[in-house]
Amino acid sequence: MPDAPASAPLTDEELEALNAHWRAANYLAVGQIYLMANPLLHEPLRPEHVKPRLLGHWGTSPGLNLVHTHLNRVIGARGLDAICVWGPGHGGPSVLANSWLEGSYTETYPNVTRDAAGMRRLFQQFSFPGGVPSHVAPETPGSIHEGGELGYSLSHAYGAALDNPGLLVACVIGDGEAETGPLAASWHANKFLDPVHDGAVLPILHLNGYKIANPAVLARLPRAELDALLRGYGHEPIHVTGDDPLTVHRAMAAAMDTALDRIAAFQEAARERGATTRPAWPVIVLRTPKGWTGPAEVDGLPVEGTWRAHQVPLSEVRTNPEHLRQLDAWLRSYRPAELFDDQGRPRPQVLACVPAGARRLGANPHANGGLLLRDLPLPDLRTFAVAVDRPGNTLHEPTRVLGALLEQVMADTADRRDFRLVGPDETASNRLQAVYGATGKAWQAEVLDVDEHLDRHGRVMEILSEHTCQGWLEGYLLTGRHGLFSCYEAFVHIVDSMVNQHVKWLRTTRALPWRRPIASLNYLLTSHVWRQDHNGFSHQDPGFIDHILNKAPEVVRVYLPPDTNTLLSVADHALRSKDYVNVVVAGKQPTFDWLSMDAAQAHCARGAGIWEWAGTEDRRREPDVVLACAGDVPTQEVVAAAQLLRHHLPQLAVRVVNVVDLARLLPNDEHPHGMSEPQYHALFTPDKPVIFAYHGYPWLIHRLAYRRTGHRNLHVRGYKEIGTTTTPFDMVVANDLDRYRLVMDVIDRVPGLAVPAAPVRQVMEDTRLRHHAWIREHGTDLPEVADWAWEE
Template structure:
């Protein structure tokens, strides 16, 4: 039988969560004040954020009432993540915390451990983490809780995602764009998002924008966004029998939540019955409450409740200041903990008897542990899409690697509707993935002209010109058990650097939590690479996202630089099957030479690197120079450089090594994919000079090689912040990764290694330097490169034409 809560039940529960929240911030002993409060009961370091806790507790109480009354599966996302004491208090009382961790069982010992362990070494930190049951968003970095909520709701028709948005958080750019996501949410096939804007007027030390707005201004703003705003002011009830005990106006708050769920259910019924309106308006609750509500009113002659002074630790020094100790004692006892907890410390049955049970609890909803409900995708055999390669004329065939992969992803979408999406900042066609639109429309629910291409009310493609929003939506989608890919311009994915960093921390911490199951990997597919942004110029040339990933935990990060279409197909297939990773794949959208057959590509990608014998000198003797490469454009230049060298000085022994799994270069002791020293020496023999042509900043390779013995023999070429509006060859040359620079570097190293070839090396260097300068003059004068620049074909060495290298 359902136990529906009374208003008194709601208030008692709210008082209990408020008490536990404050106790977590302050107390190390005497958690229920069963003896007089002394300074030694206080924690030596007071950490936490009290100001938002009473509002979060009020919202949680009423969400629990909504869940019980409507049997509504509800996922809570808490934007003000530093309100962790409030969330933990609710999880403790509902039993989720004790179910995940025995030390927090629903008894006196559990309450004691909860209070002591908050912001305590080895305990819960002052913000939400993956260790917190029910959490898919930490909230430490403000701004993208709302978009994460919408991502969680997509393709989840029965789920309600309640999202608390702090009025400080609402000032951030990512939140500002996320309000528009109702225009993408389909009431027929998606779940619902209920934003709850917590308006308590203050940030750390200053007024919030939303908190300073009038009721009419807030209603107008959110009505303009496309919502039906429900504005409610939470305050002390006038019906309190004892003015010393805080009592909230629960009836008014309950009415606001009832209005919201009623509107959501009616809207979904209309749409699912085929009667949907053209511009569905979802509810948003605008909840005003005093900052730090129920804390002491004044201290040291200054107002505390309702001001920024209650943001973190409102009573600052109770260990050393007797007046502060007395104020804390009076504050905590105002909740009358003896009426909320039994003598043994366990909560009174009346406090918790009405709460949701089992998987309906906020901490135990399955979607908050998405790996537990994740199902593998149905992925077609990528070799069906392979490009045929003539092994006697490698490089003759040119193709867009991304376009080929788009055909593969088209069928992935077709096979996995409702559990796979592309999240892309309006760059799908530009990145040559247009084939995916043969299988899916771009989902957009609000009306558009009939001739708008590939737009419909439901689809597996989400496009919005906000990298922040795409990132956050995809996080919400993945963390609730689904699969996705994030195609993006290479230069602009760095907009989400900090979000990626926080997500990497989430994955790392999740690996350490026994009950957390791994979710599908976050797959970045970057194209519109800097090396072919010659027309857009310097602003579009930025490969630094790769460097950011290198600083994350090795078990959670992979970086792939497939050199051609078949390698890209193999890599994407692998990434979509993986779990618990952030996979960065950088690929070309422009027609580029194709080098490897499907079988060769599969082996190459499995190994992470290989010696390309067909582009190397045919010798079993000691290698003079290793020419290494990683990335589509650096690889093409390296292959051509090797061809030129073998044509002009065939006695110089050159080995070409291509790397596609970049982190394989790191030592095995640092990275699970890394080569051990013996394997590394097989590809890069000790003492042999290595010329490395790299896609990104040279510092990335230097970082990976730093712990390798003899790393000083590596000469790294890469992007060195030189660029403008150029031709493709001019951009390569400006950064020193063009074929002629490589030839020059190899010849310099070869002259040292093989003194008998020194004179020929010097003569050849001069020749190719002249060729390079002539090509640059041609580009400057004609606005395009010489036709020979795109002649990448590599014939077997026996058939190669000796002589003129152009």
């Protein structure tokens, strides 16, 4: 397709107004990077007007200002409901400038007034102690995407568009960001976008040629090769190229109109005429110089249009008179007196293209999703609870039962369409396939006769890209909806850096009263380390928990429900919660039922508690030992170990403690869910041996409890990075988490027990040896393990 027409339907007056707005935004962007005083240049520029530390990034700002200016035009002219995801990592000066111009910044921060005093505050606060970040950040009105989060802009944009049929989501993709794997995968999100029930995404690929110091790959592709790539992704490119402002304005206006006309036509065909052909959605390819309108040359070296324009083109303004002169000339080149009156207020021509009210990009409620959030309708858990007459005598697949609950949630949100289940091709593998009774899998590409559950209007999202799943769900949540991310435990690590940013976003927004709470980001991690015996070492890694618990304690939660009813209770809590990242680890294989629904809800409310039925402690005296557990497989091994102790050492007073909420182990001054020292001692005792069987890496438990008085008595068993393809019980034996090893640990650590209990210890050790021989002969676990059930 050729470049957008050079002569767009703009009058000279419209063209001048667009250019005035763009110049004003450029001026404000430069001012934020450099100035702390004299914002309107009412006096000659002096070194003391310049910040002592120059931080920020100029290179991408002019292009972003151009996009913002032209989005303003089409939003106002067409009455659009639109937001923009600003992908380039260093676009903060641009988006802040435009928010200030349109007035949304002053409405959010009344002390940053839209006049000379407010302009000075806007300039001084940028990348300044106590101020605002250089990236587009939670503090920026209209943002749903942290600008330092390179690679995720397009998946965030699609997540925002899902189930938002009236919304346009523009997404500016920087040419550096375009090189990342997550961004490359997210181009395929158009195969999941439903033109009937979803909004539209307009990608704008901004090619200014360079990253920090290197050329950008896509910017150096021949035009035909780039077009072939974008068409291969399912997009129809529209090109805007140039460095003459007025020519580029005309071309950009034409490109925007062409793209939006096509989007409207595709949506009308699907919604009014039932068209099912997947659209070739438009993408705008914008090529403008890096650092456009900035200094052409500094210290004899070219700057504009090169990588040297990336950050601060003039770096010695306070000490180098020539740099100061160039900065003064650069700022005055925008003719600020034409753009702002004597009081520093934007002149009417500058604001002519700015839409009104909530249609402004900085004021759209979709970018402050908590304003639109409705409570999720959740059914009565007793409808799905499994009956537990006696602990440990029946088994269920916890996630399969949860799938039935999620099916009901899907059914109850069918009309409002504000709940999605995402996962990397693992919904059925993780036993959640009951949801297909209420909705299918979103799919807009080719369908074959052998396919199952594919649905053009489905709300289950599957793509074998954890990054894309995460980005979809984040964009969905940030715009006021609910969801759940189901993933194999070992591979959720792929989104480590993405969840980092989301946690930081949530922590920051908690201090911003104008940001309303959003639904929590909920992970269900199953197919976990202890039941990946068939897939082997590559599928065995419980370390995501460690990663999460390193993050802001007011935001993160980790739950290890030991059975089906506790999983239902935890899921209900997580789906109701706001502003958290909840990690729930639960197995999909048959698991013993320990607690009734009432008992499970009480236990989950406590977060940790004593299972009196499993222990042998005499209430008239303290226990001799505490067997603690967290996780479904560790819980089974602890209960089995308690049963062995009950049989072999009946005189021993054993307490069994189960932990559902890992943060309970922390002191209450370190985490909102933490226990006070007296509470911890009441549960674990201050001086008795504690043998703790834990789902993940054992040193995490030590880190959580290291400040406790009784920490010296704490011995933790968990995953020791010993994995292979083997039997389920052999996994726990290999990592010394098995019931026989736990009994041996008790004998080794209870004072005075080693000598009298030596015969029992030998039986335990011999059983482990017999297990080793048995599985290599029979390929199955020992009958007393495979057929075990709880008996008092």
